[in-house]
Amino acid sequence: MSRHVPSPLRKTARRLLHLLARPMKSDRGRGGVVVHAYRGYGSAKEVFVMGRVFRQPSLGLPFREGSLLRDVIDVVRRLFRWGVKHVEVTLYLNGRQKTVTTDRDGYFDVHLINQPLLPTDRSWHRGELSVIMPSQRTVSSTAEIYVPPAAVDLAVISDIDDTVMYTGVANKLKMMYRLFFKKAHQRTAFPGVAAFYQALFAGLDGQRRRPMLYVSRGPWSIYEVLEEFFQRNGIPVGPILFLREWGLTLQRPLPRRATEHKARLIEQMLGLYSDLPFVLIGDSGQHDPETYARIVHTYPGRIRAIYIRNVNHDASRDDAIARLAKEVAETGCDLILASDSVRMAEHARTHGLISAAGLEAVKTETRRESQLPP
Structure with missing residues (x-):
């Protein structure tokens, strides 16, 4: 019996290796400090x-750029990189600047007040x-920053795990297996998700370019993998991908707690985009319905709709969500428990x-993808 790895599997493993090595390419192998x-x-x-x-x-x-050995070494280099704590990072934008200091893991978070205001034509x-x-x-480095154009009329906040994709972003190995080692016809995203989110992004006239904000309890270390997904x-x-830093170190081997991670981020976005209504999307498996219902009551009139993907099909859970839907309906917001994107x-x-046209695209994509095994 041949011991050779099948060609498709070898090709897929090579692609995954290259993805994991990609963040290391910017330093051209020189090493040192990276922003x-x-x-x-x-x-x-x-x-x-x-x-x-x-x-x-x-x-x-x-080693030659793009070679297998180069990617292997770059992945090893990634495993051995470490955060630079307590250094100053300055952001320059639109003639303004703001300086902050990195935390003990090397992370920074810049909040810059724009004066003059940023243009909204792009x-x-x-x-x-x-x-x-x-x-x-x-x-030095650069940062891409999204600002909603003047025509935006709605913002969307969506969970990722079991809402957009089948399996858990918190389980990195399982997610990467589904994303890279499943055959092409075995889906990682729920049928119709891409068309539905594209329709929400585009709006009625196809030109809205709405903020699509994704929330996950997964760590920032899977950022590139999620982008690829x-x-x-x-x-x-x-x-935007809102993740959290798990802070895994020998001194701190367990993830930091993600208490009210999602609710806190939603509240921040409601404050930031105070003139926009929101759509919230989640799943029935965790606490999304309860979290979103609390948001509706706390911020009356701000949430246009809540979409909950039914992933467990448990009668008692369905009943509990139905009761929440009745409570939410009294505020003028609809909570929809749905088994599919249509x-x-x-x-x-x-x-x-x-x-x-967006609805028809969702129907077409869902029909096509529902015929394929998950």
């Missing part, structure tokens, strides 16, 4: 940029980041949240 900014977000008045300053080992020898803005090390060496499945990433899209179309 990595995640996508920023904000409004014309203020912006937020998160990221990390870390030190990583050098490549050592001039969605993306580029900021410059600079770190001056104790040795006086300057390390969104890209491969045609889901508008738009711009039901969500039909409600969204009826209430003017998506276009007729």
Whole structure:
């Protein structure tokens, strides 16, 4: 019996290896200090940029870019990088600047007040980041920052795990197995999700470019993997992935608690985009219905609709969510428990949240993908 790894599996493993090595490419093998900014977000008045300053080992020898050995070594380098604590990071944007200090894991969070206001004729803005090390060496990077254009009429906040994709982002190995080692016809995203989110992003006239904000309890270390997932499945990433730092170290081997992580972020977004109504999307498996219902009562009139994907099909759970839906309905908001994306899209179309073409796209995509094994 041949012991050779089948070609498709070898190709898939190679792709995964290259993805994991990708964040290491920017230093061209030199190692040292790197400033990595995640996508920023904000409004014309203020912006937020998160990221990390870390030190990583050098490549050592001039291995060819794109080679298997180079990717293996880059992945090893990634495993051995560490955060640079207590250094100052400065963000420059639109003639303004703000300096913050990294925490003990090297993470930074910049909140910059825009004066003058950022233009709203485009969605993306580029900021410059600079770190001056104790040795006086300057390390620079850039940050992409999303600001809703003037035409935006709605914001969307969605869970990821069991709402957009089948399996848990908190379980990194399981998620990467589904994403990279399942055959192409075995889906990682729920049928119709991409078309539904594209319809929400575009709005009635196809030109809204609405904020699509994704929340996860997973760690920032899977940021690139999630980006790949969104890209491969045609889901508008738009711009933000809100994750949390688990802070795994030998001294702190357990994740930091994510108490009210989602509710806190939703409240922050409601404050940031105070002139926009919201749509909230989650699943029935955890506490999304209860969390979203509390948000509706705390912020009356701000939530247009709540879509809950039914992933456990438990009668008692369905009854509990039905009771929540009645409570929410008294505030003028609809909570829809749905087993597929079509039901969500039909409600969204009826209430003017998506276009007729968007609904038809969801139906077509759901029919096609529902015929494929998960």
